[in-house]
Amino acid sequence: MLSKKSQYAFKALAYLTEKYNQGPVLISEISTKKKVPLKFLENILLELKKADILDSKKGKGGGYYLKKDPAQVKVATIVRLVNGPIAMLPCVSLNFYHRCENCDETACGLHDIMIKVRDATLNVMETKTLVDLLPMK
Amino acid sequence: MLSKKSQYAFKALAYLTEKYNQGPVLISEISTKKKVPLKFLENILLELKKADILDSKKGKGGGYYLKKDPAQVKVATIVRLVNGPIAMLPCVSLNFYHRCENCDETACGLHDIMIKVRDATLNVMETKTLVDLLPMK
DNA sequence: CTTTACCCCACCAAACATGTGGACTAAAAC
């Protein structure tokens, strides 16, 4: 399951997508509009900034805003960043690969199953972007 | 990611699938062959028994064995049992549904994305069974 | 009635999740 942090991140990103190209948005505004704890949100947005998804301005008229076109930011990228690996096993992860202990990958049926799960999941997450977070009209 | 517990469960189930219809298998045998901590494994197997996946016999000649044909036991069932929900959001789970707070499902883009992810994942996990845990010959 | 082997309960440490508080810094406004 996605952590609350991840869900908060998506709520914030949805809001910033709505406001894309309309200048910086206050953390406090996102916090109240999306019902996300202010200080927690602060950490999340900072993390997204460090990952080059968002940018920010300090002082009056400041706030956070999307650094890139939301249609170019994949859901998979955000999940990996905030929630961690998408794959269900370390030995099957593209971005967080780690060999399993006591497990021969070439003779592990679970390995093959989880590769299929990963591919099916990525097929969705790599094609959906931030604009898909907004409800259809 | 799958918990270690889940990985242990699958290792044990793979072993019991190999030994299907060959009588009860000792916990200690599974533990040494599959390199799973004995006491931890005990808890896991007991849980699988209570869920009607396994059965056991006490005393000499006792041990654990599969209660059903391994080809009839879906991977999805085991994951739900040992690891928890398969869906990435409570509001999108078939077996563990729970409404999201502060979130209108009908106007939540993430909701729709995660339904697609869930369906893609289930498509694999509902068709794969314990026999798929064994390496192909 | 002793041995074997599963059953059951309680506990434990470490890691992670979910926050909060407070001081600091940069930018803008006055």
Next chain:
DNA sequence: GTTTTAGTCCACATGTTTGGTGGGGTAAAG
């Protein structure tokens, strides 16, 4: 140039989950 605004950074608190262990109890076989 000092005040105000708003993001940055660090530390800590607390609760839950994860991964695991210890020990006694119970049922079946011999």
